Each structure stands twice: as structure tokens, then as C-alpha cells.
Amino acid sequence: MCGIVGYIGKKNTKEILLSGLKELEYRGYDSAGIAILQNGVFSNFKAVGKLVNLEEKTKEFKTNDFAVGIGHTRWATHGKPTELNAHPHLGEHSYVVHNGIIENYAELKKELQAGGVTFLSQTDTEVIVHQFEKNMKVLKNSFEAFKKTLKELHGAYAILLVTKEQSDTIFFAKHGSPMIIGINEQNENYFASSDTPLIGHCKSVNYFEDGDYGYAKPNEIVIFDKTDTKKEAKLTPLSQNRLSAQKDGFRFFMEKEIYEQSSVISDTLMGRINDKEVIFEELSPTLFAGINEIKLCACGTSYHAAMSASYLFERYAKIKTSLEIASEFRYRDPIMTKDTLFVVISQSGETADTLETLKMAKAAGLKTLAICNVDNSSIVRLSDATILTRAGIEKGVASTKAFATQVSVFWMLSLYIARLKNSMSEDAIAAQISLLREVPAHVKVNDAMHERIKRLSKRYLHGHGFFFIGRDVFYPLALEGALKLKEISYLHAEGYPSGEMKHGPIALADPELFTIALLPKYLHYEKAKSNVEELSARDSTICAISQLEFDKADDFIQINECSHYMLEFFEMMVVLQLLALEISIRLGNDVDMPRNLAKSVTVE
Ligand code: M6R
Numbered sequence: 021m022c023g024i025v026g027y028i029g030k031k032n033t034k035e036i037l038l039s040g041l042k043e044l045e046y047r048g049y050d051s052a053g054i055a056i057l058q059n060g061v062f063s064n065f066k067a068v069g070k071l072v073n074l075e076e077k078t079k080e081f082k083t084n085d086f087a088v089g090i091g092h093t094r095w096a097t098h099g100k101p102t103e104l105n106a107h108p109h110l111g112e113h114s115y116v117v118h119n120g121i122i123e124n125y126a127e128l129k130k131e132l133q134a135g136g137v138t139f140l141s142q143t144d145t146e147v148i149v150h151q152f153e154k155n156m157k158v159l160k161n162s163f164e165a166f167k168k169t170l171k172e173l174h175g176a177y178a179i180l181l182v183t184k185e186q187s188d189t190i191f192f193a194k195h196g197s198p199m200i201i202g203i204n205e206q207n208e209n210y211f212a213s214s215d216t217p218l219i220g221h222c223k224s225v226n227y228f229e230d231g232d233y234g235y236a237k238p239n240e241i242v243i244f245d246k247t248d249t250k251k252e253a254k255l256t257p258l259s260q261n262r263l264s265a266q267k268d269g270f271r272f273f274m275e276k277e278i279y280e281q282s283s284v285i286s287d288t289l290m291g292r293i294n295d296k297e298v299i300f301e302e303l304s305p306t307l308f309a310g311i312n313e314i315k316l317c318a319c320g321t322s323y324h325a326a327m328s329a330s331y332l333f334e335r336y337a338k339i340k341t342s343l344e345i346a347s348e349f350r351y352r353d354p355i356m357t358k359d360t361l362f363v364v365i366s367q368s369g370e371t372a373d374t375l376e377t378l379k380m381a382k383a384a385g386l387k388t389l390a391i392c393n394v395d396n397s398s399i400v401r402l403s404d405a406t407i408l409t410r411a412g413i414e415k416g417v418a419s420t421k422a423f424a425t426q427v428s429v430f431w432m433l434s435l436y437i438a439r440l441k442n443s444m445s446e447d448a449i450a451a452q453i454s455l456l457r458e459v460p461a462h463v464k465v466n467d468a469m470h471e472r473i474k475r476l477s478k479r480y481l482h483g484h485g486f487f488f489i490g491r492d493v494f495y496p497l498a499l500e501g502a503l504k505l506k507e508i509s510y511l512h513a514e515g516y517p518s519g520e521m522k523h524g525p526i527a528l529a530d531p532e533l534f535t536i537a538l539l540p541k542y543l544h545y546e547k548a549k550s551n552v553e554e555l556s557a558r559d560s561t562i563c564a565i566s567q568l569e570f571d572k573a574d575d576f577i578q579i580n581e582c583s584h585y586m587l588e589f590f591e592m593m594v595v596l597q598l599l600a601l602e603i604s605i606r607l608g609n610d611v612d613m614p615r616n617l618a619k620s621v622t623v624e
Contacts, residue, residue: 029208040217046619048095051106055115099142114183120176193233274416325426327496337437346373367422369397477602486513490538501596508604518551529558539566
């Protein structure tokens with residue numbers, strides 16, 4: 021979590037830092053800050069809340085000519101979102117910004133306090149700057165002091181540190197949290213947590229590896245790896261296509277992203293299907309050689325996409341598939357056998373828990389595959405193979421189009437494996453491919469439907485909770501519908517398998533319990549309908565979503581006619597996304613930046 025930027029050069033340092041932070045604000049937005057060192061003098065600004073507050077605070081402040089600056093946008097881990105806890109953190113003559121968690125901060129803090137250091141914040145980060153200055157007093161060399169400090173830190177971090185002792189330099193380190201440096205012909209250096217702040221400033225960048233550390237100053241970048249061996253920067257071209265999304269007339273990015281689903285799914289299918297088969301040029305068929313099981317591992321929405329995949333893989337590819345929540349998998353001593361393909365799913369490619377499971381699978385010698393939306397992300401760089409989801413930049417914290425493209429990829433992948441394993445006839449695969457081609461049309465938002473959901477949403481602003489229910493692949497969709505609603509409306513919502521309601525949750529049924537029922541015509545319709553009738557009989561307020569009329573519901577949202585359950589899946593996905601969006605808007609919430617969340621969860 022959190023976003024970091026840094027700059028060394030002669031341009032308008034303040035503007036460069038602020039515009040970089042703007043691009044990273046999705047990573048955390050409970051406070052932000054910058055520190056700029058110019059002519060031996062530090063200027064430091066911090067503000068609680070969104071970046072606009074920091075912009076306001078720095079309005080009068082100007083930088084000109086050479087300066088060194090660092091900035092941070094925070095998602096609080098240790099300590100409340102206050103100005104004192106906002107980064108950069110100050111020592112006596114140095115500032116630091118950090119993304120990650122210093123696990124041994126309490127011990128270090130105790131020792132530093134015993135040595136007379138006063139702490140201003142409740143953060144783990146502040147120990148870094150004090151530890152650095154303590155080492156500096158002994159070693160009298162900034163880089164050696166920085167290096168020693170890193171050896172004393174346990175945990176995950178991306179760090180930038182500036183000190184008056186070496187006023188043209190930024191010290192950096194990466195261990196478990198992303199960090200990039202960009203260089204250009206004007207000898208400027210740019211640091212950031214991801215590509216976007218560097219677009220337009222640099223044509224090539226170096227992605228630091230875990231364990232890398234060093235320093236940058238005009239005309240010099242010195243990098244060491246985790247074995248303390250000096251290494252060259254490995255420059256990779258940076259795409260100059262600033263897709264920095266604008267809202268294009270939509271009220272929120274989330275809304276725009278729901279409307280974009282048709283075109284991004286077309287992009288995701290493009291070049292990957294013909295009339296008979298699915299072609300993944302990025303995959304070598306040997307990836308599946310000797311594989312008897314697929315293990316899918318992810319968090320949040322990506323986990324729900326993975327759960328949908330588990331139904332498709334077993335049904336079509338006839339391959340044993342298991343499912344893991346990354347944060348659980350990490351710590352449960354799992355059995356990993358080499359005949360398992362380990363698949364991680366992540367929109368951002370930076371989710372700490374998912375990344376860590378990928379490292380575990382690699383260490384156990386498993387073949388790995390990433391389904392990811394961000395090229396060059398940590399997860400992509402670490403996996404043996406990747407299928408990119410081509411959803412484009414997703415800005416809304418509530419994931420929509422990334423989920424749509426993940427499920428599209430999984431549907432394709434189930435057919436790809438089915439062909440490799442001869443588990444489906446050629447005709448059956450061809451029939452599914454022609455259904456896949458219909459998906460972009462089925463996720464197009466129809467004005468009348470959107471209007472109906474907008475009107476309906478006013479009936480669902482209260483109550484004591486929501487149950488989203490579905491069977492089979494509609495169960496993960498129900499989970500996803502509930503997650504969307506709770507993330508942005510702050511109303512309690514749960515996803516449940518329809519058939520499981522009578523095993524406990526039905527006790528909650530009354531008119532103030534809202535049931536959002538997914539009733540696909542082409543998958544277990546009668547069974548799902550009976551489950552809804554059981555809830556209706558107990559007076560739960562029911563909103564049914566189906567292509568078939570259903571008279572036992574209080575509200576009914578009719579989707580377009582579809583010839584297959586997966587098309588019904590995509591139609592219902594859009595309905596659930598719009599319902600969450602409209603309820604959140606009516607409640608007056610910030611749809612794109614809901615409270616307590618961040619777009620990319622880079623802490624465990
Ligand atoms: O970037 P990732 O797909 O790895 O992120 C995983 C979750 O943090 C993410 O899906 C989260 O649940 C979203 N806010 C859901 O809308």
C-alpha cells in the first residue's frame with residue numbers, strides 16, 4: 021500500500037512530486053506529504069486526507085533550480101491517519117518515506133528511545149530515519165549508515181531517504197514493495213512505486229529487484245543487490261501512452277469502468293480465439309505437461325474470479341482445481357506437489373499476499389502462471405508465464421472491468437486446456453468460442469436497465485443486511501456482488517450459496533433482510549428458485565435477477581435473453597455492479613475512494 025515518489029533535478033520539484041502522487045493516490049489516500057531539499061534547506065509539507073489538501077497547503081511554496089525531493093501518499097498501517105503520522109518522517113537532518121511494514125520497529129524504537137531519541141509519530145517508518153542517523157554518528161558516511169540500517173530492518177519495504185549530509189542524493193531500497201527508477205537525457209532521476217508517475221518524464225526505467233539498494237545523484241546511479249554485489253541498472257522501455265484515465269463525463273471512474281467492459285473484453289479476446297480454438301501465444305503448451313492439478317490463489321475480487329474458474333476448469337478442462345485465499349495459504353504449511361500448476365490472479369500485480377504465495381510456489385519448484393492486468397508488475401516479472409487481462413488502467417478502488425476480463429481469460433483458458441487434454445469435442449469447443457464472442461454485447465450497459473437500477477436503488481439504503489445468493493458459478497458472482505456493495509456503500513452484505521441458506525442464515529429472514537437472488541435460466545434454475553421461495557416464504561425482501569419472470573420477488577430485474585449460463589453470468593455481473601454503484605451514490609459516498617481502502621494492497 022502507499023505510494024512513493026522521488027525526484028532529483030532542476031525542474032519544478034514540487035509539481036513533479038505532486039503530480040506523481042496524484043497518479044499513485046489510488047494506493048492510499050488518508051494523508052500525503054513531501055519533503056524538498058534545496059540549497060541545504062528542507063521544506064516539508066503534510067496534510068491529512070486526499071492529495072488536494074496537500075496541494076492547497078503547498079500553493080504558495082515554489083521550487084526552482086536544483087532540488088532533491090521525496091513524496092508519499094499513505095494508507096495507514098501503524099498509527100492513525102494524522103499529520104504527525106503522515107510521511108515523510110524527519111530525523112535531525114534527514115527525511116524518509118516508506119511503503120511496507122517494518123516488523124521489528126517496536127524493538128528498534130525501544131532502543132532508540134533508550135538512547136534519547138524522541139519520536140513524533142506512532143508509525144513503524146519513523147524508526148528508519150532515526151536508526152539511519154544513529155548509524156551516521158558512528159560511521160560518518162551516509163551510504164554506509166544507510167546500508168547498515170537496512171541490515172537492521174526486518175519486514176517489507178520500499179524506502180527513499182534524503183539527508184542534508186549528502187544534499188544531491190536519494191538513498192533507496194526495495195524489499196517486498198515495488199520501486200522503480202527512471203532516468204532521462206537531462207540527467208534527472210525519478211522514483212516511483214509504479215510506472216504511471218514516470219510517463220512523460222522518462223523513456224526507460226529500471227525495476228528494482230527485492231534486496232536492491234543504493235543511491236542516485238546527478239550523473240550517477242549506484243545499485244547493489246541482496247548479496248551486496250554492485251550491479252548495473254537494467255533499463256526497460258517505458259510505454260509513453262498515458263492512459264491516465266479521465267472520467268469522460270461519467271460521475272465516477274467506477275461507472276466509466278463498468279461502461280468500458282464491453283470494449284476491454286473485446287481487447288482481451290482479440291487474437292486469442294478463432295472459430296475452432298483458443299490461442300494463447302504467451303503460453304507454451306509444455307506449461308501443462310505433467311500437470312494434474314491447478315491451484316488458484318488470489319485475494320478479494322481476483323479470488324472471486326478464481327473461484328468462477330474452478331467451476332469452469334473442472335467442468336470443461338476436467339482438471340482437478342483447488343482454490344486458495346493468498347493470506348491464508350501463506351501461513352498454513354500447504355502441501356505443494358510438482359504436478360500442480362500454481363496460478364496467481366491479480367489486477368495490480370502488486371498484492372503482497374498473492375506475491376508472497378507466488379514466491380512460495382516457485383521456491384517449492386512448481387510451475388507458475390499469472391493472470392494479471394499490469395505488465396511489468398512484480399507478479400508478472402516473477403511468474404514463469406503470464407496472461408495479461410488487457411482491462412486498461414482501473415482507477416476505481418472497487419474492481420469491475422478487471423474482474424470481467426479475468427473471468428473472460430479463465431473461460432478461454434478452460435477451453436485451451438480442454439483442447440490440450442482432449443476433454444471436450446472440437447464441436448463443443450467451437451460452440452463455446454462462439455458464445456465467448458457474444459460476451460462484449462452482453463456486458464454493454466443499456467440505458468433503460470441503468471435507469472431502472474438507479475430508481476430501484478433507493479429501496480435498498482437501509483435494512484440489517486444483504487444476502488447475495490447463487491449456485492455454482494453464480495456463487496462466486498454472488499460473493500463479488502456482496503463485496504462490491506459493502507466496499508462502496510458500507511452496508512453489510514454477504515455472498516452465500518443459495519442451497520446453504522437453510523443451514524443457518526435463513527434465521528435472519530425478515531422484511532429488513534434483503535436477498536439479491538441470482539436465477540440463471542440455464543444452470544440449476546429450479547433448485548435456485550426453490551431456495552429463493554424458501555426465503556420469500558419467511559418474508560425476506562427479495563430482489564431477483566433473471567431472464568425468466570419470477571413472481572415471488574418484491575423487485576425483479578430482467579436481464580436480456582441469453583442462450584448460455586455464462587452469458588447470464590456476465591449480464592448479472594453488470595447488474596450487480598450498477599446496483600452497488602447507485603446505492604453508494606445515493607448514500608453520498610466517495611465511490612472511487614471508499615473509506616479505509618486502497619487500490620493496491622501491498623502490505624500483508
Ligand atoms: O490487485 P489485486 O487483484 O491483487 O487485488 C486484490 C484485492 O485487493 C482487490 O480485488 C480488492 O478486493 C478490490 N478492492 C475489490 O474491489
